[in-house]
Amino acid sequence: MPKPGRLYTILFVISFVFVVYAVYVNFIYDPQAAGFLSHKTDLKRPLNVPVWLKIMNVHVVFACIAMLSGLINFSNRIIAKHRKFHRINGYLYLVSVIMVDLTSGFMAPYSTGGKLNSIAFNMLNIVWLLMTVTAIVQIRKKQVVKHRKWMIRSYAFCFTNMCIHLITAFLHDGFGIAYSTSYTIGVYGTIVLLPIAAEVVIRTVFRKPPLIAVGY
Template sequence: MSSKAALRWLAAAAAAAVAYVLYKSYLADPQAAGFLALKPPGQGPDKLGSWLAVLQVHIAAACAATACGLLGFAPAGRRTPRRLNLHRWNGYLYFICVFLVCLTSGYMAPYATGGKWASVPFNLLNMLWPAITLLAILRARKRRLAAHKRLMIRSYAFCFNNMTLHLFTGLFTGLLELPYAAGYAAALYANIAFLLLAGELAIRMLRVPRDEGGRA
């Protein structure tokens, strides 16, 4: 697949994901009543107001990360020194958004539907995603641009975590008829594995080369 075609598909997927999240979170159900109703007794947040405020920051940061990451893949953004500088600062903003997503997720993880078995993959993702993103920035600063692009593809795959998590949850609860809490917890593990695999497949489909060192 050509880079231009891949970018068009990526832009369409990103726009759909962001539009869905914004509609559901800010218009259809701003109090997250539908989601909270699915939690087993005793697994809801102790302070609902604080939890909702953190959730709103989490959603806004995730949408901003999706937009910044998409802009980072635009080839026109690196053709002149000025645009290269904008690309660099866009990358820093992307990292800040990713960090905020993971920081707020860490606050909400103890209240995850499914208990501690659901908290574990959330916390794993909260460490893995910013680590991959930071490594991508460090590769760029060392002018290892192929490694930087490979790592950014892996990082950006996690921007679709919410969308694919809902798909897996629907699969496990609908098709396999698992209880919601169990299906949601299972979906979390399957989703992380899927997004890691999706990043690797995208790298191979786009034929992103390796640096001379052969790493990343």
């Protein structure tokens, strides 16, 4: 595994590229989400597209904020020299997670792949929020090591959308598997892979305790 500094650089590049890509696709290239909506067939309830698009836009914006704010707060420089900013940014991350969960909850009943994926998204939203709240509770108790571990677990889920679509594209475009089936495998595969990735990072890259305790 790469060292913490190198891993941070890798995450920075991946996060920045993904945020630029998400903004471009959702607000410039396909603001009506025609490509994505074309895969939503056999819905059990009518989809109000204008409302769905507005909720989707809010979802994308806060998902991007969560990804960037979470990344910033893993910076050793920010932790060491800008504790107040670290604390405020941490609460921005929490608010962003809540907004992503709320908007995802609205869109879950219209999930590609049907009820099976709707349930998965709702469960993921609950787990993600619980992890994030747990991280904040731990730092308020001055449990810095536990705080960092729970933040790593929480932050891993910022890559949910990216991971789902990578798996979906791999299966659908690479092997010709039906899009809805590929998407379902992507959803459940992501739910399994991201927590495993977080634990690997915790047990290999961040084995040593943080240099300082963050004052809350």
